[in-house]
Amino acid sequence: MYYTYVIQSEKDKRFYTGFTNDLQKRLREHNSGKVASTKNRVPFLLVYYEACLNEQDATAREKYLKSGMGKRYLKNRLKQYLSLTGFMSPPQTPRKKIGFKGEDK
Numbered sequence: 001m002y003y004t005y006v007i008q009s010e011k012d013k014r015f016y017t018g019f020t021n022d023l024q025k026r027l028r029e030h031n032s033g034k035v036a037s038t039k040n041r042v043p044f045l046l047v048y049y050e051a052c053l054n055e056q057d058a059t060a061r062e063k064y065l066k067s068g069m070g071k072r073y074l075k076n077r078l079k080q081y082l083s084l085t086g087f088m089s090p091p092q093t094p095r096k097k098i099g100f101k102g103e104d105k
Helices: 023-031 055-066 068-077 079-084
Strands: 002-009 015-020 044-052
Touching: 002 023, 002 055, 015 023, 015 044, 015 055, 023 044, 044 055, 055 068, 068 079
Parallel strands: none
Antiparallel strands: 002 015, 002 044
16 A cells, blocks of 8 residues: 655645655654655644555655645645644735726726
8 A cells, every 4th residue: 555645844834745655654754854855844744645556646646736736636625624723825805806998897
């Protein structure tokens, strides 16, 4: 079994997406500073994971979750968590509609 996962740094609140075949071991590696790309952002919380049957599916899913559409998917999937942690951006104020000459506003 392989896992695609998302962890969040408690230090800077940013996310990291990866894949592994041992989720608990990989989280320990992140939190002990053994992963070069995350060592300065410890500690981490596991906020999301998916199980895959093989490595190819896990890497494809990781690639998707790192894309714009994938980030949108995660934001929607984690909406409750993000709102509870205050991570979602505040609602934007409506912008004034700008009309063209001869157009009703």
